[in-house]
Amino acid sequence: MASAYSIKKSNAHYKQAVKRLPMGVSSNYRSWGPDQTLYVSHGKGARLWDIDGNSYVDYRLGFGPAILGYADERVDEAAREGMSVGGPTALSTEREHAVAERIAGMVRSVDMVRFANSGTEAVMAGLRLARSFTGRSRHIMIEGGYHGLSDGVLWEMHHEQNEAGDVNLEVQSEGRGVPTVLRTLFDTVPLNDPEKLEEVLRVEGNDVAVLLIEVILGNAGGIVSEPGYLKRIRSLCDEYGVVLMVDEVKTGFRVARGGVQELMDVEADICTFAKAMGNGYPISAVAGREEIMSTIGPEGSAQGGTYAAHPVSLAAAEKTLQILDETDALEKINEYGVELQQGISQLLSARGVTHTWSGHPSMSGVFFMESAPRNYEDWVKSDYEFYEALAARLIGSGILVEPDSREPFFISAAHDDSCLNETLEKFESALSFVLDERAQKK
Ligand SMILES: Cc1ncc(COP(=O)(O)O)c(C=O)c1O
Incomplete structure (x- = not known):
């Protein structure tokens, strides 16, 4: 999907929207600039569709609310x-x-x-x-x-x-x-x-x-x-x-x-x-x-x-x-969160990338550093630029995470095995891409 990814309609809409809505949006945090701001068509379950027809497995969930999934x-x-x-x-x-x-x-x-x-x-x-x-x-x-x-x-x-x-x-x-x-x-x-x-x-x-x-x-x-x-x-x-x-x-x-x-x-x-x-x-x-x-x-x-x-x-x-x-919704969310962490950790470790998880499986952050962070200063010391590069690649391949590493991965009760498999598969290729890119820059 990465090569076919296009947000032409979102880009065009931004140009219109920015004339009437400051930054083209209704909340500063939703604007990712002229080339990257997404406009949503709809969400269902753990997935979101943008106006270009791209679908995403969503780990932002509107910054957390959609705990049972969109349109429950x-x-x-x-x-x-x-x-x-x-x-x-x-x-x-x-x-x-x-x-x-x-x-x-x-x-x-x-x-x-x-x-x-x-x-x-x-x-x-x-x-x-x-x-x-x-x-x-x-x-x-x-x-x-x-x-x-x-x-x-x-x-x-x-x-x-x-x-x-x-x-x-x-x-x-x-x-x-x-x-x-x-x-x-x-x-x-x-x-x-x-x-x-x-x-x-x-x-x-x-x-x-x-x-x-x-x-x-x-x-x-x-x-x-x-x-x-x-x-x-x-x-x-x-x-x-x-x-x-x-x-x-x-x-x-x-x-x-x-x-x-x-x-x-x-x-x-x-x-x-x-x-x-x-x-x-x-x-x-x-x-x-x-x-x-x-x-x-x-x-x-x-x-x-x-x-x-x-x-x-x-x-x-x-x-x-x-x-x-x-119901057991929270237990399901927790289980998915644990599996997601384990799956991503396996991929990162296989490529020798030092990382640690923080938070709770239902809302967790990945830090590129050796030991779990204890305070905000530790976040500053983490390699958040590596996260940002990964996030950009993930978004472009249909895994919607926050571009800013400070926002955790949110899980809903609607995230299922198909979401997990798709996430891990795309994470692996995003990781390869970012590591290759880094290696070339050295
Ligand atoms: C811990 C915390 N408190 C308050 C708020 C503000 O909530 P709202 O965006 O609904 O005004 C947020 C939003 O992310 C939050 O995370």
Whole structure:
């Protein structure tokens, strides 16, 4: 397929689209430039078709949501039933309680739930809630974490590496327009470094409302928190009266029924969900302990909005969560993820390529380095350019992975043996191509 691959129609559409849509798209992350941006015709199961008719086995899954696969008929049927409500009414439906019950049954730390539309919104609500509950203003984030597009968290680690391999990380806002004054409101600390966190808390502790963390860094290749680290941060948060907010927008209902909290045995005070909970329908949740959640209200913090708990998305979430909770979908996803890792590892090892996996089989990152990464600095030190070359070749052969190595491979319950065989076959030829190319450059 590689030689016949053409995205002429996507390229032509880009030229039109860019006149009306900045960067030709509706989210910066979807633009891969004039020659590479893809426009989608449709998805079904684990496959996606672009407007040129190319088909892809998809490991992006819309950055995670399509956990049961695209256009899952059970979920779509439920969503159609949700339409019978007639749309958002500025009143509540009984289903909100039913879905909150389901979430509380699945996630140990959750007593109460509020719904929103996106991960960004859920995180915004959670941060505000933590500030209102503690009466403090500051927050702490983890280097390499991502928590959506609201100003308070839209900060990333700019990285530089010198010839000797030393890495310098510097906090910068993602793009312009984020008020610089907000930089004074937070600190960042590396993952798996409790001493650094304690250092910050010793100085700022009385002003810190919340530690915001992805326990598996789903936007940095799935770098995993170590068990001892999680125990330590839990007790540091307790000691300093800081709310532990676990952002489960990517991990929630994916890495285990009870999310990363179940998988890694950590209990959050507040947690946020989105992505997998609606199989692609726009819905999210901020959830947590009653003592904190029950302060939402006129005397505490504001949360809500015209489209919160939209009846279509809510019905889709009810069905998605039922399936994830009551069937073996997550076990199937896990099995596929393990087989994919093993298959790819065999191919890489056969060619002598040093690599390691991070994350969870349902959302894992491959790092071209010797030992598993412990923090964002390790990602900088990995050979991510090798990943990028491989990714470009894979995409051109019909295996859709993210061009940026920081986005993990997402697996859905619709990935099957035919997807696996096709992936491994194409991975082998993409690998040969990239290795030959590298050898020629030397
Ligand atoms: C951990 C995490 N939090 C928050 C968000 C923001 O979610 P959304 O894109 O739905 O606003 C994302 C998106 O990728 C995420 O991965």
